[in-house]
Each structure stands twice: as structure tokens, then as C-alpha cells.
Amino acid sequence: xxxxxxxxxxxxxxxxxxxxxxxxxxxxxxxxxxxxxxxxxxxxxxxxxxxxxxxxxxxxxxxxxxxxxxxxxxxxxxxxxxxxxxxxxxxxxxxxxxxxxxxxxxxxxxxxxxxxxxxxxxxxxxxxxxxxxxxxxxxxxxxxxxxxxxxxxxxxxxxxxxxxxxxxxxxxxxxxxxxxxxxxxxxxxxxxxxxxxxxxxxxxxxxxxxxxxxxxxxxxxxxxxxxxxxxxxxxxxxxxxxxxxxxxxxxxxxxxxxxxxxxxxxxxxxxxxxxxxxxxxxxxxxxxxxxxxxxxxxxxxxxxxxxxxxxxxxxxxxxxxxxxxxxxxxxxxxxxxxxxxxxxxxxxxxxxxxxxxxxxxxxxxxxxxxxxxxxxxxxxxxxxxxxxxxxxxxxxxxxxxxxxxxxxxxxxxxxxxxxxxxxxxxxxxxxxxxxxxxxxxxxxxxxxxxxxxxxxxxxxxxxxxxxxxxxxxxxxxxxxxxxxxxxxxxxxxxxxxxxxxxxxxxxxxxxxxxxxxxxxxxxxxxxxxxxxxxxxxxxxxxxxxxxxxxx
Amino acid sequence: xxxxxxxxxxxxxxxxxxxxxxxxxxxxxxxxxxxxxxxxxxxxxxxxxxxxxxxxxxxxxxxxxxxxxxxxxxxxxxxxxxxxxxxxxxxxxxxxxxxxxxxxxxxxxxxxxxxxxxxxxxxxxxxxxxxxxxxxxxxxxxxxxxxxxxxxxxxxxxxxxxxxxxxxxxxxxxxxxxxxxxxxxxxxxxxxxxxxxxxxxxxxxxxxxxxxxxxxxxxxxxxxxxxxxxxxxxxxxxxxxxxxxxxxxxxxxxxxxxxxxxxxxxxxxxxxxxxxxxxxxxxxxxxxxxxxxxxxxxxxxxxxxxxxxxxxxxxxxxxxxxxxxxx
Numbered sequence: 037x038x039x040x041x042x043x044x045x046x047x048x049x050x051x052x053x054x055x056x057x058x059x060x061x062x063x064x065x066x067x068x069x070x071x072x073x074x075x076x077x078x079x080x081x082x083x084x085x086x087x088x089x090x091x092x093x094x095x096x097x098x099x100x101x102x103x104x105x106x107x108x109x110x111x112x113x114x115x116x117x118x119x120x121x122x123x124x125x126x127x128x129x130x131x132x133x134x135x136x137x138x139x140x141x142x143x144x145x146x147x148x149x150x151x152x153x154x155x156x157x158x159x160x161x162x163x164x165x166x167x168x169x170x171x172x173x174x175x176x177x178x179x180x181x182x183x184x185x186x187x188x189x190x191x192x193x194x195x196x197x198x199x200x201x202x203x204x205x206x207x208x209x210x211x212x213x214x215x216x217x218x219x220x221x222x223x224x225x226x227x228x229x230x231x232x233x234x235x236x237x238x239x240x241x242x243x244x245x246x247x248x249x250x251x252x253x254x255x256x257x258x259x260x261x262x263x264x265x266x267x268x269x270x271x272x273x274x275x276x277x278x279x280x281x282x283x284x285x286x287x288x289x290x291x292x293x294x295x296x297x298x299x300x301x302x303x304x305x306x307x308x309x310x311x312x313x314x315x316x317x318x319x320x321x322x323x324x325x326x327x328x329x330x331x332x333x334x335x336x337x338x339x340x341x342x343x344x345x346x347x348x349x350x351x352x353x354x355x356x357x358x359x360x361x362x363x364x365x366x367x368x369x370x371x372x373x374x375x376x377x378x379x380x381x382x383x384x385x386x387x388x389x390x391x392x393x394x395x396x397x398x399x400x401x402x403x404x405x406x407x408x409x410x411x412x413x414x415x416x417x418x419x420x421x422x423x424x425x426x427x428x429x430x431x432x433x434x435x436x437x438x439x440x441x442x443x444x445x446x447x448x449x450x451x452x453x454x455x456x457x458x459x460x461x462x463x464x465x466x467x468x469x470x471x472x473x474x475x476x477x478x479x480x481x482x483x484x485x486x487x488x489x490x491x492x493x494x495x496x497x498x499x500x501x502x503x504x505x506x507x508x509x510x511x512x513x514x515x516x517x518x519x520x521x522x523x524x525x526x527x528x529x530x531x532x533x534x535x536x537x538x539x540x541x542x543x544x545x546x547x548x549x550x551x552x553x554x555x556x557x558x559x560x561x562x563x564x565x566x567x568x569x570x571x572x573x574x575x576x577x578x579x580x581x582x583x584x585x586x587x
Numbered sequence: 588x589x590x591x592x593x594x595x596x597x598x599x600x601x602x603x604x605x606x607x608x609x610x611x612x613x614x615x616x617x618x619x620x621x622x623x624x625x626x627x628x629x630x631x632x633x634x635x636x637x638x639x640x641x642x643x644x645x646x647x648x649x650x651x652x653x654x655x656x657x658x659x660x661x662x663x664x665x666x667x668x669x670x671x672x673x674x675x676x677x678x679x680x681x682x683x684x685x686x687x688x689x690x691x692x693x694x695x696x697x698x699x700x701x702x703x704x705x706x707x708x709x710x711x712x713x714x715x716x717x718x719x720x721x722x723x724x725x726x727x728x729x730x731x732x733x734x735x736x737x738x739x740x741x742x743x744x745x746x747x748x749x750x751x752x753x754x755x756x757x758x759x760x761x762x763x764x765x766x767x768x769x770x771x772x773x774x775x776x777x778x779x780x781x782x783x784x785x786x787x788x789x790x791x792x793x794x795x796x797x798x799x800x801x802x803x804x805x806x807x808x809x810x811x812x813x814x815x816x817x818x819x820x821x822x823x824x825x826x827x828x829x830x831x832x833x834x835x836x837x838x839x840x841x842x843x844x845x846x847x848x849x850x851x852x853x854x855x856x857x858x859x860x861x862x863x864x865x866x867x868x869x870x871x872x873x874x875x876x877x878x879x880x881x882x883x884x885x886x887x888x889x890x891x892x893x894x895x896x897x898x899x900x901x902x903x904x905x906x907x908x909x910x911x912x913x914x
Contacts, residue, residue: 178726554846
């Protein structure tokens with residue numbers, strides 16, 4: 037279909053209203069205000085900064101544990117302690133080893149797990165608050181609009197095309213059809229979070245990959261209201277061990293929030309061997325541990341969600357500047373996989389991008405040469421300081437926990453170098469072993485009180501999509517699913533998806549992959565973990581997706 | 588500036604956005620010192636033209652032709668092209684209706700012009716006419732203006748101007764002049780059929796006292812007839828859980844649950860429905876729930892008043908038969 041698109045021009049277009057994108061917008065608006073106030077030329081305007089957000093509301097797609105190191109927020113909003121919704125400061129940080137029946141606390145909490153000075157927050161609430169500051173600074177935030185395609189120009193990008201609205205499930209226009217806008221900008225900032233769909237296109241097209249491929253973890257979270265006295269606000273625990281095998285990289289979290297609310301979750305690296313491993317079921321099983329059962333008993337599930345996070349660190353960081361474009365936040369690998377902290381690094385990356393863009397707008401040059409200072413600023417900031425120390429950390433665990441502890445101990449005493457530097461990584465999906473005809477495992481059902489099946493959990497994510505729209509999960513080669521994947525790997529998509537989107541259905545002798553796209557919680561696991569890389573996650577009609585209020 | 592408003596009527600009744608667009612034209616004429624004419628198009632519409640003549644207009648153009656009795660995009664475009672070429676307006680305004688969306692871009696293109704559609708206002712900016720239209724679902728407004736020679740084309744959104752501000756003619760009546768148009772039947776490629784009123788949704792499940800709902804247990808579309816027969820014997824409506832409607836085995840309007848309808852009938856007979864929470868939220872208000880499912884652990888039994896652990900393909904025909912006997 038050829039459609040005429042309306043064009044709109046901006047100075048700066050930011051794709052994604054998360055911590056990175058909003059910090060970029062707010063910092064830039066603040067710099068512009070100061071610049072214009074001093075009478076300096078050329079005059080700039082915060083109103084020429086646009087932010088796109090695919091969620092229904094600010095914060096609707098924000099999910100994290102979350103513990104936040106406040107240092108970037110302190111730079112951005114100096115009086116944040118009075119204003120920001122921080123929930124509660126960390127009061128106790130424990131590291132626990134789980135076996136099926138017992139738990140052991142490390143007598144001295146290892147430094148990476150020590151969270152003194154940090155806050156337990158709801159990332160969704162923080163982002164909503166930050167978004168309001170951004171809007172009152174004059175920046176335009178367009179909610180319910182996603183970036184569907186990039187506009188390529190020079191050796192980089194010149195804006196995005198937003199998604200078409202009002203197409204039916206056969207891609208035919210409905211009465212409310214509105215073609216996507218062609219949004220052009222001098223600088224486009226990709227702040228899409230982990231595995232951004234535009235970032236993926238750009239990195240592939242312009243070959244921006246670093247020496248290591250990106251490795252992802254999948255975090256599955258539930259928010260519970262528990263009986264009074266079960267957990268102290270600010271109590272923070274990380275668990276290792278059961279129910280994950282020592283060959284798997286991952287662990288659980290238990291964070292006490294105010295008002296008897298608790299955030300629990302399990303993170304698993306998407307590089308495990310068993311293609312029928314079910315992360316949602318593992319999370320539910322983990323909740324059956326006596327330690328958790330005791331906290332949750334008598335409580336109530338409030339909300340569910342899932343999101344991936346980039347583990348790859350420094351050596352997986354794509355080149356983050358091109359002509360007219362920058363990559364910030366999780367899209368750009370700004371996460372410390374040892375401490376599992378990314379919010380402050382995402383925010384800082386957004387702020388450094390803002391400083392770079394500010395200079396580029398003043399000079400009128402937005403080529404990659406003018407945007408390269410972004411990379412230099414990162415190298416001279418605490419982002420590199422923090423990420424450089426752990427540059428080989430995640431890779432050490434490729435062969436399991438025991439190797440990982442030994443290797444990372446060497447790195448700890450050599451400033452991150454360890455035995456081999458750089459330690460190479462492999463794409464996570466390469467780790468799958470074949471099923472060799474093993475029968476399908478039984479699916480986890482849940483008891484409906486402490487543990488839940490996937491559909492019940494998805495219900496609690498508040499996910500909604502207009503059902504009469506084209507499926508946004510594109511299978512590039514549908515034959516692979518039926519003729520190869522089924523036999524070789526047993527269709528892992530049926531297991532790794534925490535929202536029960538993928539289902540292999542049998543009709544007589546024929547098999548077909550059924551995609552319940554309306555369940556999709558936008559975690560991107562399918563795009564990452566498919567063994568043949570034939571699933572392409574694209575943006576659905578804006579406004580669709582989960583509702584992570586309070587997450 | 589000469590402004591021509593193309594009004595819209597259907598079967599002798601005004602489309603109310605027409606008056607609003609006339610108001611827009613009067614206000615533009617005031618700001619840009621111009622005149623407003625209005626065109627009435629159709630067959631046997633002279634009384635409508637006379638009605639318009641009482642308004643503050645320079646002229647009413649009556650475009651009356653046998654071939655304009657029913658709307659066709661070709662008929663309207665060919666007729667109006669001739670009207671515009673004869674009247675030579677600078678600005679042609681339309682109400683932004685479905686019909687206008689259909690023919691106006693075609694008409695503008697025939698004259699080699701662009702069109703600014705769906706405007707919500709205008710501004711006179713130092714002698715230059717600027718139109719305002721919404722973008723990003725009303726989040727922002729864009730100023731758009733014409734380049735090139737007139738005539739210019741624009742349409743106004745319904746509700747953008749207040750129809751009650753339409754001013755009457757100061758000195759009696761505006762002249763009504765017939766506009767000559769030549770149309771040939773063979774030029775009109777679309778053949779209008781009888782107008783139809785959109786049928787109300789064929790089924791209103793929320794009002795049904797008895798509902799027979801099917802789920803994945805029905806297995807194949809050809810089995811739906813059995814459930815349909817049972818629903819008929821009961822005098823109830825057929826409904827389904829999401830997977831059935833997803834597959835297109837039943838229309839979406841029969842879907843019960845969080846992404847479908849919410850119902851509270853006297854009797855809800857759930858056949859082969861597992862009872863995922865997404866479905867249950869749509870029917871938990873039912874007075875009596877009867878569930879049939881092979882899986883005794885199916886969550887539907889937790890909310891069912893009566894539960895049968897059985898194969899629905901045994902229950903459905905037997906129940907239908909008994910109901911028919913009892914009649």
C-alpha cells in the first residue's frame with residue numbers, strides 16, 4: 037500500500053519515554069532554557085524536542101526490580117529527595133543461597149549485593165513523575181505512538197516513521213485509518229529499552245556491533261500486597277541457586293516496599309541449554325520456597341510483568357553514534373550486569389547525549405563527527421568506570437556458576453581483566469541443545485493462590501491490544517517453525533514466552549504456529565531467544581501492551 | 588476573496604456539518620474581506636437552495652441534475668469541476684464528512700490542486716490564510732497553508748465551528764442561480780444500490796437470558812453446529828471464549844471475556860471452556876453457571892454451580908434431544 041504521510045520536523049526526536057529518553061529530554065530542555073536565558077544565539081526551543089512513547093500512559097511499559105542508585109537523578113534534579121517518588125531507602129541487603137528446602141545467608145553480604153545508599157523504587161512511578169517534569173519543560177511527549185521504521189539519510193538516520201493506525205488484521209484500512217507520520221529530526225535518539233526494534237535495524241544495517249553480541253536476561257516480576265509485618269520496607273534480598281541449576285545464570289529478588297507491598301522476581305539469562313525451559317514456571321516454582329511462601333502467605337497478587345535486560349556490558353555496547361542518531365539506555369547496553377543496576381547508567385547516558393546534542397544544535401552540525409563527543413563523554417564518566425570493571429563478568433558464567441565465581445574472582449583483583457581479556461561471548465540462542473525426540477514436559481498449572489499459570493499472570497499485567505490489527509510478531513520463515521524447529525528444539529517459543537503468546541496447534545496431521553499477539557507484554561524475549569532468529573518483534577498499534585502501573 | 592462552500596445533503600436532509608462550514612466561510616470572508624457562495628448539489632433540491640438563500644451569502648448555486656439524485660464520486664466530481672471552473676472561486680470549502688473524504692481529493696486532483704483536509708480552524712496571518720489541523724490524535728496542531736494559484740481546497744471537521752453563528756441575509760434573500768452542468772450516464776462508473784441502514788449488532792449477548800458458550804473443547808469448526816442446536820433447543824444465544832473467535836470460527840461479537848463482552852445471564856452453560864481468568868471476568872456475574880469439561884481440574888469448576896466432568900460431544904446431543912422431547 038502506498039500512502040502519503042504527513043511530515044513533521046523536529047530538532048530532536050527521542051524514541052521511548054523511559055529513564056534514558058526522559059533524562060535526555062529534561063537535561064536538554066534545561067540546557068536550552070539556560071542558553072536562551074543568557075541571550076546566547078542561536079535561540080533554541082524545548083518545544084522542538086519530541087518524545088514518542090508506545091504505551092498508553094507514561095510508565096505503562098516500565099518494569100524493573102527496582103533498586104536505583106540515585107547519583108544520576110541527583111545531577112538531573114538536585115532536590116530529587118524532596119520531590120521524586122522514591123518509595124523507600126534500602127535498610128538491609130542480604131544475599132541468600134537457596135536449596136529446595138532451606139536458605140543460607142552470606143555472613144557478609146558480597147559488595148555487589150550491597151545496596152546501602154540506594155532506593156527501592158517503582159520504576160513506573162518514577163518515570164511517570166519524570167515525564168511530567170519533561171512535559172512542563174515544554175517538550176512534546178506523544179503517547180500511544182511507536183517508531184515503526186527509521187528514515188535513513190547520510191551514513192545514519194534522519195527520523196522515524198510512526199506506526200500506521202487503524203489497520204485491520206489483514207492490513208486493510210479501517211474507517212479510522214491514519215497513516216503513520218514521517219517525523220524528521222536533526223538528531224534522533226533511540227531510547228527503546230532492551231532489544232529496541234529500531235535499534236536492532238540500525239545496528240544491523242550500519243554494522244554497529246561491538247566485539248561481543250548482546251546477551252540478555254529475562255526478568256519476571258510480581259508485585260504483591262502482603263500481611264502486615266511480613267517484610268520491612270527497604271529490606272532487599274537476592275537469591276542464588278534453587279530452582280535454577282548451577283549451569284544456569286540467574287537469581288531471584290525480594291524487595292520490601294512501603295505499605296506492605298513487596299516486589300519479587302526471577303531473572304534468567306537467555307542462554308540456557310534446555311529449549312523447553314519455562315522461565316515463568318521457574319519463577320512460580322521459586323515462589324514455593326519456604327522463605328517466599330512465608331512472606332506471601334495470606335497476601336494477594338497485584339500485578340505481573342516481564343522484561344528483558346542487556347547483560348552484555350562494555351564489550352557488547354554497539355557504536356552509539358551515527359549521522360543524526362544516538363543510542364542511549366538499555367538499547368545501548370548501559371547496564372552493570374554484576375550489580376544488576378541500569379537505571380542510573382541509562383539516565384546518565386541520556387544526559388550525556390543531551391549535552392552532545394546541545395553543542396551540535398548550536399553549531400548546526402549533527403553529523404557523526406559532531407555527535408562522537410557522546411562516546412568520549414561516556415569514556416570519561418562513571419559509566420565507563422563502572423562498566424569497565426565488570427567488562428568480563430557475565431561472560432565468565434557461560435559454563436555455569438562455579439567457573440563463573442572463580443573467573444570473576446580473578447577479575448575482581450585485576451580491575452576486571454581476569455585471566456582473559458576480552459572474554460568473548462556467544463549469542464544466547466546458540467546454547468540450546470536439541471530435544472532428540474524427548475516427550476513434551478507437562479505445563480505448570482499453579483494453585484491459584486501462591487502460584488499461577490501464565491494466562492492468569494498475563495491477566496494481571498493489564499495487557500491490552502486491539503485484536504483487529506495486523507499481528508506485530510512477524511515470523512520471517514513460517515516453514516522453519518513446523519518443519520525444523522518442532523523436531524529439533526520442540527518450539528521453544530511456546531516455553532520462553534512469559535505471556536503465552538506462542539502456541540503450536542495441531543489440526544489433523546497439520547501443525548501451525550498460532551500467535552496470540554494480544555497477550556504480548558513487549559518483553560522482546562521471542563525476538564532474542566528464537567533458535568533460528570526468525571521472530572521479528574515490531575511495534576503494534578500505539579497504546580497497546582501492558583499496564584505496569586506501580587511496577 | 589471568493590469562497591465557495593459545497594454543502595452536503597442526502598435525500599433532502601442537510602448534513603449538519605454543512606452549516607458549520609458556512610460559518611467558517613463567513614468568518615474567513617470577514618477576516619479576508621471576501622464573499623461567500625454556497626452550492627447545493629443533488630436532484631430536486633431547489634427548496635434546500637431557497638432555504639440557504641435566507642443566509643448571509645452572495646449567491647446560492649443550485650446544482651440540480653437527474654444523475655445527481657444519488658451520491659456517486661464520479662457524478663459529484665464531474666459536476667463540481669464544471670461549477671468551479673465557471674464560478675472561479677479562490678477557496679472551496681467542504682464539511683469533512685465521509686462523502687467529502689471520498690470525492691473531494693479526487694476533485695482537487697482533477698483540477699491539479701492539493702487539499703487541506705479535516706481542519707479545525709483558520710488564521711489570517713498578515714494576509715496569508717493559515718489553516719489549523721490536528722496531528723498526533725489532537726496532541727498538537729499544525730499550521731498549514733497553500734502555495735500556488737487558487738482555487739484552494741479545504742475541509743472542516745465536524746464541531747469545529749458553531750452552526751448557530753450562521754448569520755442571516757441582511758437585505759432579504761441571496762440570489763439562487765442554477766449552475767449548468769453536463770453529465771453523461773456512462774461517465775459514472777459506480778452504480779448506487781439502495782441505501783441501507785447499518786443493522787444493529789445482530790446479537791446482543793448482554794441481553795440474552797440463556798447463553799451456551801463454547802471453548803477450545805469444541806475442537807473443530809464443524810462441531811459448532813452441535814452447540815448451536817443445543818442453544819436453539821434451549822432458546823439461548825451461542826457465545827465463545829477467545830480462542831474460538833480468534834480462529835474466526837465465530838464472529839468477535841460473540842466473544843465473552845476481558846477482550847469481549849461481559850454478560851450476566853440467568854443461565855450460562857460453559858462447554859469445553861477451561862475457565863482462564865480472562866474468560867471468567869466476562870461471565871462471573873451469571874446467576875447459574877453450568878460447566879462441562881473433560882478435565883476435572885479445570886478452573887471453570889471453581890465458579891460453576893453445577894459441574895459435569897464429561898466429554899461435551901456426549902452431553903451436547905443428549906441434552907439437545909431431551910430438550911426437544913420436553914417441548
